[in-house]
Each structure stands twice: as structure tokens, then as C-alpha cells.
Amino acid sequence: xxxxxxxxxxxxxxxxxxxxxxxxxxxxxxxxxxxxxxxxxxxxxxxxxxxxxxxxxxxxxxxxxxxxxxxxxxxxxxxxxxxxxxxxxxxxxxxxxxxxxxxxxxxxxxxxxxxxxxxxxxxxxxxxxxxxxxxxxxxxxxxxxxxxxxxxxxxxxxxxxxxxxxxxxxxxxxxxxxxxxxxxxxxxxxxxxxxxxxxxxxxxxxxxxxxxxxxxxxxxxxxxxxxxxxxxxxxxxxxxxxxxxxxxxxxxxxxxxxxxxxx
Amino acid sequence: xxxxxxxxxxxxxxxxxxxxxxxxxxxxxxxxxxxxxxxxxxxxxxxxxxxxxxxxxxxxxxxxxxxxxxxxxxxxxxxxxxxxxxxxxxxxxxxxxxxxxxxxxxxxxxxxxxxxxxxxxxxxxxxxxxxxxxxxxxxxxxxxxxxxxxxxxxxxxxxxxxxxxxxxxxxxxxxxxxxxxxxxxxxxxxxxxxxxxxxxxxxxxxxxxxxxxxxxxxxxxxxxxx
Numbered sequence: 239x240x241x242x243x244x245x246x247x248x249x250x251x252x253x254x255x256x257x258x259x260x261x262x263x264x265x266x267x268x269x270x271x272x273x274x275x276x277x278x279x280x281x282x283x284x285x286x287x288x289x290x291x292x293x294x295x296x297x298x299x300x301x302x303x304x305x306x307x308x309x310x311x312x313x314x315x316x317x318x319x320x321x322x323x324x325x326x327x328x329x330x331x332x333x334x335x336x337x338x339x340x341x342x343x344x345x346x347x348x349x350x351x352x353x354x355x356x357x358x359x360x361x362x363x364x365x366x367x368x369x370x371x372x373x374x375x376x377x378x379x380x381x382x383x384x385x386x387x388x389x390x391x392x393x394x395x396x397x398x399x400x401x402x403x404x405x406x407x408x409x410x411x412x413x414x415x416x417x418x419x420x421x422x423x424x425x426x427x428x429x430x431x432x433x434x435x436x437x438x439x440x441x442x443x444x445x446x447x448x449x450x451x452x453x454x455x456x457x458x459x460x461x462x463x464x465x466x467x468x469x470x471x472x473x474x475x476x477x478x479x480x481x482x483x484x485x486x487x488x489x490x491x492x493x494x495x496x497x498x499x500x501x
Numbered sequence: 502x503x504x505x506x507x508x509x510x511x512x513x514x515x516x517x518x519x520x521x522x523x524x525x526x527x528x529x530x531x532x533x534x535x536x537x538x539x540x541x542x543x544x545x546x547x548x549x550x551x552x553x554x555x556x557x558x559x560x561x562x563x564x565x566x567x568x569x570x571x572x573x574x575x576x577x578x579x580x581x582x583x584x585x586x587x588x589x590x591x592x593x594x595x596x597x598x599x600x601x602x603x604x605x606x607x608x609x610x611x612x613x614x615x616x617x618x619x620x621x622x623x624x625x626x627x628x629x630x631x632x633x634x635x636x637x638x639x640x641x642x643x644x645x646x647x648x649x650x651x652x653x654x655x656x657x658x659x660x661x662x663x664x665x666x667x668x669x670x671x672x673x674x675x676x677x678x679x680x681x682x683x684x685x686x687x688x689x690x691x692x693x694x695x696x697x698x699x700x701x702x703x704x705x706x707x708x709x710x711x712x713x714x715x716x717x718x719x720x721x722x723x724x725x726x727x
Contacts, residue, residue, distance in 0.1 A: 260538035272673035275537065324671070326539060371673055442672065461615055461669070463607060470538045474602060 242395035244315035244333035249389060251317050251483075256328040258397045260470050262404055266322070267423060269357070269364040269376065281403040283363040284424065289408050295354070295429035298345035305408045309394055311335045316391055318414035320421075321453045321482045327467045332412055333395025338386045340428075346382065350430035353385040354378070355411055358424040372442045378422040379435030379449065380413065383491055389414055389484060392425075415484040417451045448501040452492070453482035457501050502571050509573055516577060520584040523551045524591070541599045548592035553666060553680055555585035556659045560687040567694070579635055582655070586632040593625050617668035624661035627654055659684045 267277035291308070294300035313333050321327045341353070359375035361368040367375075384390060391412040394401055401407040406423025413420050419439060439447035446460055455465045455478040466475040481488050492500075504512070527547045530536050536543040559581040566574040601608050611618045631652055633639065640648045663684050667677040 264538035268672070272670070272675070274539070326542075366673070458614065461617060461671075463611060463615070465607065466604075468539065468541065473599075475604075 240400040241398060242309070242313065242333050242400050243398050244313040244395065247314045247316050249316055250331075251319055251329060253317075253319070253329045255317055255331045255397075256470050261328055261330055261396065262402050264470065265404070266324075266418070267404060267406070268372065269359060269367050269374070272366060272371070278404045280363065280365070281407075284358070284360070284403050284407070286403065286408040286424075289426075291409060291425060292427045293340065293344045293429075294427075295431050296347040296350035297430050298347060299343070301344055303340070305394075308335070308340070308392070308409065311339065313395065315398070316393075316412070318389075318391075318412060319482050319484075320412075320414065320418055321467060321478065323417040323419055323447075323451070323459055323462065323464075325462045325464070325467050327469050327478075329469075330412075331397050332391060332393040333398065333401075334391045334393035334412065336388055337390045337392050337411070338388065340392060341386060341430075344430075346430050349432050351382055352431050352434055353380050353382060354427075354429040354431055354435045355380075355422040355425050356427040356429070357406075357422050358426050372438050374438070375426075376422055377435060377438045378411065378420055379431075379437050380420070381434075381491075382430070384413070384488075387488060387491070389487055415453060415481040415488045417453060419447070420451050450492075450497070450500045452488075452497060452501075453478060454480060454497055454501070456480070457498055502569075504571075504573050509576060513577065513580065516580060520555070520581070523547065523554075524588070541595070545592065545595050545600060548588050548595055549666070552585055552588040552592055553662055555581060555588055556655070556662055557680065557683050557687070559585055559655065560659060560684065564687060564690050583632060583635055586628050589625050589628055593622075617665055620661045620668070621665035624658050624665060627658045627661070631655065631658075656688055659688075 263278050264274050265277070266274065267281060270277035270280040287305070289305040291303045291305070292300075293303065313335055315331055315333050317329060317331045319327060320330045337353075355378045357376035357378075359367050366372070380390070391414075393406075393410050393412045394408060396402060396405055401410065406421075406425075409425050410423045411421045411425060434449055437447070437449060440449060453464070458464050464478055467478045468475050479485070527536075527544055531540060531544065534540075559578060562574055562578040562581065566572060597603060597608065601611075612622045613619065631654065634643060634648065634651060643651065663677060663680045666680060667674055670677060
């Protein structure tokens, strides 16, 4: 793969990264497969060049970015914990840039309160899009202050190389204090909006997946206890930390909110 | 097609080994580190799927016997049922040990609060008396009628097992749906046959109280107590 180094970041965790093979070969890319493995082969059919990302909505300067332009931005390596809602976790050395640096270029208007992320959807190569397993395209959202938070990353690389297709090439969102499904893969459009977006999971299974999806050991998912997690490569489960261990940086975003209701 | 006792013994031995293949494969993959990034989950999945497979296969015995006329098939049923229990027990043990590592607090909460675990656990508990009464001694003690009534609980067990799987998956119920169709078809067939027999009985096709013609070995059911 093509080398894509990033400057070291003080926001990285010091925990040892999960082996690259495990990060690349295990995960959820629901457009391609419903299990944790099928997407690896199938996603190879996805063409990631040319690729453009539209950034519009409530902004002063809507723009279309070619992926090449984004790769020229100053890139950082961010080693983040990644916690899936299903109870497994990894430590991932992403390469990318803060979402805030992209949003600043388009100048969000005062009326913009939320950010919407739309993923690529191609029924020709994505079996679960073809069978309409969910209301595609994959759509996720963040509150604007969450989107502008320095931890929120647009990743274009992994382990110092160009992002593999199975991990959401060529560009994916990474929000390390939220469950993994918030981190939309293969993003093609970013829209600034006034109202809270209805995400794909909220449309599909509203009682199980809320808008916030902050990692929270005190609030169980109906199907999975969230108290502990299995770190891939470890035998014993470990305790899940509030906000996935990023509480010091992000807890103030939710001051005064009932996180049981806003799950 | 009647077969000799020797042939039956050979079929049984082959089936016994065949039923161990999924477990052997899991063990082999675990040993050579080929279970993927999340081996405990892979073991749990594999054992669960084979519990379901064996439940379905066990439920196939009676319809197959009826359709083929091969009475000896029923003599494979106990082994298949016990293997279903064996895989269920390993599935449960793997959950208690490798997955939860005997965190009884979490296990208790899981059983009470996660509906898919509640029904899975219920299915396993219901399997226990069936496994315990699978021997000839228990059959004799219970008497054929009561024994059969007890062992009909395999029907709700199979349904619970499918629900357990159905509720576990995140969104894509395609595979659980296949199991649901298989179980419903196998139970539906039985209901259909029973209904037809009742009608025929009412229509006087069979003389009342006439015992069915017995084929194969006769197992004497004699009370041990005086």
C-alpha cells in the first residue's frame, strides 16, 4: 500500500495498537456484509478514485473537495481507542486531519447546528444495499460542537498507509468517544443542517440506537451490556470507560444532559 | 429397507464421529490460531450454530422415517439429540468461562435483561431433563407415554433456540429466518400428519384401540417397583 505518514499527535493514546491484520480483517461494513468478515473481499470492488466529497448546506462557501486535495492537508497520526456497540474494541493508529479544519474552510453559518455525513452507496457492489437491509445511504450525524471538537477526525490512512477499502476508504469519520457506528465510512457528502439528523440506525432500529451513541458503561444496549468490552487480542474483558476514556476532553459537551435519555 | 444390527452399529459409529467433526474443526482452528481476530466469539458462534443444526437434524428423524419407511432411523435419534445437548452445553460453558469468565453478576444480569440470552438460557434449561432421561432406565421408570410427553418439549426448545439466534443478530435476519423456516416446516409436518390421522380415525379407517403394528426391536416397559 501507498505510504501516508502523519505527524505524531499529543491526542494519541499510549496503549499498544491492535495488529494491522486484525483491524483490516474484522469489523462492520454493513453495506457489504452482515458478518465481521465478508466486507474485506467485497469492498475491493469499490473504486476510490476519482473521489469527491461535497461539503454544503448551511455554509458560506460550499465546496467539492477532490480526495487528492484532502490528502495534501497536514496529516497527523492519531492512535485512538475504538469501541464497537457490540462489545469489542481495538486501538487504531489512524492518519487524518481534524474535521474542524475542513469545516472552517466552508465557513458554517450561525444557523448550522448539526453536521450530516453521507456514505457511498452502490447497489451494484454492495449486497446489503441491493436488498435494502437499511434505508441507504448510510447517514450519520454530529452536533456542530462535537464535529468541531479537536478529537473528531477525518481519517484517510491507517498504520502509516492509505486507508484500506475494508476500513472505509478513501475517507471516513472517526469519533473516538462514540460507538463505532457513528464513524461513517467512505464519506461522499458532509452537510451542515439546522435540525438533528435522523441517522440510518435511528430510522432502522430507533429503540436501540440513539443519536448520541456516547460510549457509556452505565447505559446498556438492549442486547449488549456495555459495562465491559473485549479488546481484540486480549483474553480477559476489560472495563469500558465513560466516553471510551475521553471523558476529560469531551464530558463538558454534555453538561446538564441526561445521558440515559440521550443515549 | 430393514438393516441388520451390525449395519446399524456401523451407521451409528459413523454418525457418532461425524457429529464430532464441527468440534474437531473448531479445536483445530483454535490450535493453529485460525479463528480470526475474535476467537472467543468465533467459538461461541460455531457451537451455537451446531446446536441449532443438530436440533434441526434431530427433528428430521421422525419425518424421514415416515417418508422413507426406514424404521431403524429412529434408533439414531437419541444420539443426535444428545449431541444437540452436548453442543448446547459447550456453547453455554464457553459463555460462562471464556466469554464472561464466571462474572456471575454480569451473567445474572444478562439472563434477566437481555431477551436473547433469556430465551437461550431457557432453551438450555429445558434440554437438561431431556438429556437426563435419554437412557433406557429413565424411559422404563417414566413409562412410554409420560416419557414421550416430556420429550415433546424438544419442539418449544427448537423454537426458543431460533428466537435466541433471531434476537441476537443486529439487523440481518436472513440466516435465522432459514432456521425458522426449517423448524416451522418440521413442526408443521407433524401437526399435519397428526391432524390427518385423527380425521382418518374418526372416519373409522382404523379399528379403535387396535395397537399399531410393531416393527423392529421391542423394548419391554416393565415397572421396576413392586
